[in-house]
Amino acid sequence: MANFSKKSTSVILPPAVEKKVTEIADAFFNITGKKIVITDGTRTAAQQAVQVFNKIMSNDLGIYLNHKAANEIKAAFDLAKSQGKAKADVLKAMEVVIERQIKSKVFLSRHLTGKAFDVRNIDMTAKQQKVFKQVAQTVGGVTLLQEGKPPHFHVQLV
Numbered sequence: 001m002a003n004f005s006k007k008s009t010s011v012i013l014p015p016a017v018e019k020k021v022t023e024i025a026d027a028f029f030n031i032t033g034k035k036i037v038i039t040d041g042t043r044t045a046a047q048q049a050v051q052v053f054n055k056i057m058s059n060d061l062g063i064y065l066n067h068k069a070a071n072e073i074k075a076a077f078d079l080a081k082s083q084g085k086a087k088a089d090v091l092k093a094m095e096v097v098i099e100r101q102i103k104s105k106v107f108l109s110r111h112l113t114g115k116a117f118d119v120r121n122i123d124m125t126a127k128q129q130k131v132f133k134q135v136a137q138t139v140g141g142v143t144l145l146q147e148g149k150p151p152h153f154h155v156q157l158v
Contacts, residue, residue: 003029
């Protein structure tokens with residue numbers, strides 16, 4: 001019986017990621033008796049465009065470490081918006097930039113490479129969040145970031 005669930009069937013976890021999720025979820029469950037919820041996994045360029053769109057709208061683009069790549073996507077957003085395009089067309093313009101970046105081996109997020117997943121933590125107590133961080137560190141092979149809107153742990157395979 002898995003000690004994790006996916007938020008929806010749209011959450012895609014490649015085998016190596018699912019193995020790491022299972023290791024972390026089992027260790028977390030053994031300590032807390034609580035299962036974890038995976039809210040995101042591998043993303044397409046279109047899915048990443050939605051994420052970046054939301055970050056732009058909440059003025060949170062600084063979360064991305066590759067500022068050049070983020071700014072290229074933001075420029076597509078700005079241009080499409082200045083042309084009065086509908087949201088779907090703005091997203092498509094952003095997607096085109098992300099696809100070009102992927103072809104050039106530039107990845108704004110590890111989600112695009114199939115080496116990241118997000119864990120819901122809004123339903124964890126402060127103590128459970130601390131345990132989750134410790135478990136992820138003990139299991140190893142990952143880096144962990146606390147991200148917001150909605151709050152979650154972003155876990156990357158190293």
